[in-house]
Amino acid sequence: MGFRSLQEATDTTTPGGRLVFHVFAALAQFERELVRERTKSGLQAARARGRRGGRKHKLDAAQTRTLLAMAAQKIPIEQICAAMGISQATYFRCLRAARAATQGTVASLALAALSAVDFV
Numbered sequence: 087m088g089f090r091s092l093q094e095a096t097d098t099t100t101p102g103g104r105l106v107f108h109v110f111a112a113l114a115q116f117e118r119e120l121v122r123e124r125t126k127s128g129l130q131a132a133r134a135r136g137r138r139g140g141r142k143h144k145l146d147a148a149q150t151r152t153l154l155a156m157a158a159q160k161i162p163i164e165q166i167c168a169a170m171g172i173s174q175a176t177y178f179r180c181l182r183a184a185r186a187a188t189q190g191t192v193a194s195l196a197l198a199a200l201s202a203v204d205f206v
Contacts, residue, residue: 144176153177154184 090097097103129139145153149170156166167177 144172153180
C-alpha cells in the first residue's frame with residue numbers, strides 16, 4: 087500500500103518516494119526532539135531562578151486558615167465560598183489539602199514518638 091499525493095510529487099509506491107518520505111519523517115522527528123530539549127532546558131533554567139510553573143493558588147496561607155476556621159464553626163459551605171470568592175470545588179480542594187498536611191504531620195509525630203520508645 088502506498089501514498090500518492092495529487093498536489094506534490096510524493097509517491098511512496100517507488101523506492102525513491104519512500105526514501106524521501108522517510109527523510110521528511112526523520113527531519114520532523116529531529117525537529118520535535120530539538121523543541122522538547124529546548125523546552126526542558128528552559129523549564130530547568132526557570133526553576134533555577136526560583137520560578138514555578140502552573141497557576142497560582144487562589145488562597146494564600148492566611149485565607150486558608152480563615153477558611154478552615156469558618157469550616158470549624160460549621161458555617162454553611164455556600165456562605166464560606168461567597169465570603170472567600172471561591173467555588174465549592176476550591177473549598178473542598180483546600181480542605182483535602184489541609185487534612186492531608188495535618189495527617190502527614192500527625193503521622194510523622196507518631197513515628198518520631200515510636201522511634202524514641204525502647205521496646206523491651
